[in-house]
Amino acid sequence: MKLFKSYRRSNWAIPYALFLAIFVALPLLLIVIFAFTDNSGEFSMQNFIKFVTQPEAVNTFIYSIGIALVTTFLCILLGYPAAYILSNKNLNRSQTAVMLFILPMWINILVRTLATVALFDFIHIPLGEGALMFGMVYNFLPFMIYPIYNTLQKMDHSLIEAAQDLGAKPSTVFWKVTVPLSMPGITSGIMMVFMPTISTFAIAELLTMNNIKLFGTTIQENINNGMWNYGAALSLIMLVIIGITSLFSDGDEQSQNEGGLL
Template sequence: MKKNKLALFSIPYVIWMALFVVAPIIMVVIYAFTAAPPDGGFTLDNFARMGSYTVVFSRSFQLAIIATLVCLLIGYPVAYLMAKEGPGFQRIAMMIIMLPMWMNFLLRTYSWIAILDRNGFLNQLFSAIGLFDLINSVFGTNITYFKMIGTPGAVVLGMVYNYLPFMILPIYSVIVKLDHSLLEAARDLGANSTAVFRRVIFPLSLPGILSGVTMVFVPSVSTFAISQLMGGGIQMMLGDLIELQFLGGAYNPYLGSAIALVMMVIVIICMYVMNRFGEGEEEAMLL
């Protein structure tokens, strides 16, 4: 009886998934292997044409990897320090980390534009303190502002700012649940703090690291709002390219579907490799 009730309650979810997840994926697959009108029919030409966008693919994965590494370098120490502190500090730190997530995604991104723009807060501050005058007098230049918007660094900054909580929280949730008896046993055996971290804490926190890397890398490689706004329309990424094919002047949903399909396959392969690596680490620790 309970199983029948659960199955009944799951029907709306199944319908939702079928309409808004499965059906769009099927449409993308069909479009990817279909020639544009008036030809129609099965074709692989859409995939062959992607060779001209190698630079966009390369830039997308390069910036996504950089953003993921930066998030890891910042997020792991933050998560480790949070886990070592008391419950009161952890609650405050969690609120500070989650507070920006309560605001709209685009609003957070636009705030960085106001800070980094040519007439933004930072350039006005540098001008007010005489930094530009100092640089011009020393190097003989005529700088009036620093170009920050429209650069790869701005895109990476936007990714790190928006996705950093997705790196901190999985790592924190794993470290805070570590068995303290293992740490005490390592210290009793003569291990110092560095050895305890290197031989016990870090290996046991790898599942959280892998989860964080996946949760940051996947949205980073497929982002388009951040690259459009903070990249100034110059740093085109895969998300921008796909949007251009569906909504832009180069309207070609068949090519856009092929690019989206290839990106999905690459992301799935990356996630599979990460999960397999995580399973291998867990098995090694159990042994």
């Protein structure tokens, strides 16, 4: 009888399983199918050949990865100290400061980008590569701070005390204990910053007055212009890059989940 009952409740997942099959699994499969076919639906590698032989697309691709890497690096550089201070009871007790850092994550990215553009206009900074970098860091910094803050906060502080008792200098404690223990937060922060920066498309247009193109923009343009197969192939290339990035944080699923939610 008990078996029968629990069997029935597990059936409640069936509608959602069907939904996932149609709206998650099938669409991803379609990206692969479109990427490996030509306009007439025949199997073909022409989309990938087109990508490799077009210097413009390849250059945009490499440039986008570069921008994403620099953004991620700057976010760690600015974000780690902030997360450290926020989680350290001797340096900060205000819960409000924590909330203020998280809040921008919840505001529409276009509204935030427009606000940045307005700020640059206001203080007469020309739009371009510098503005793009600033805008990216500005947009994604909270996504770096939050996961690092989370792991630092859950860290076992007796380990730090132990290191101090054993005579380690403050800098040694920081580099040998705090940083290694906060690695899960850093990896999920990298995921949360690198992935959106590599795939962003509208932000770059707005921040550079359409002068600098990122890979996401290239994909969007191709899809909009009806080049679905080529667009799908470019999306697949982006997916592969993201897949490779996520391999680095694979062993740490829990911190990923923690990083993603408030």
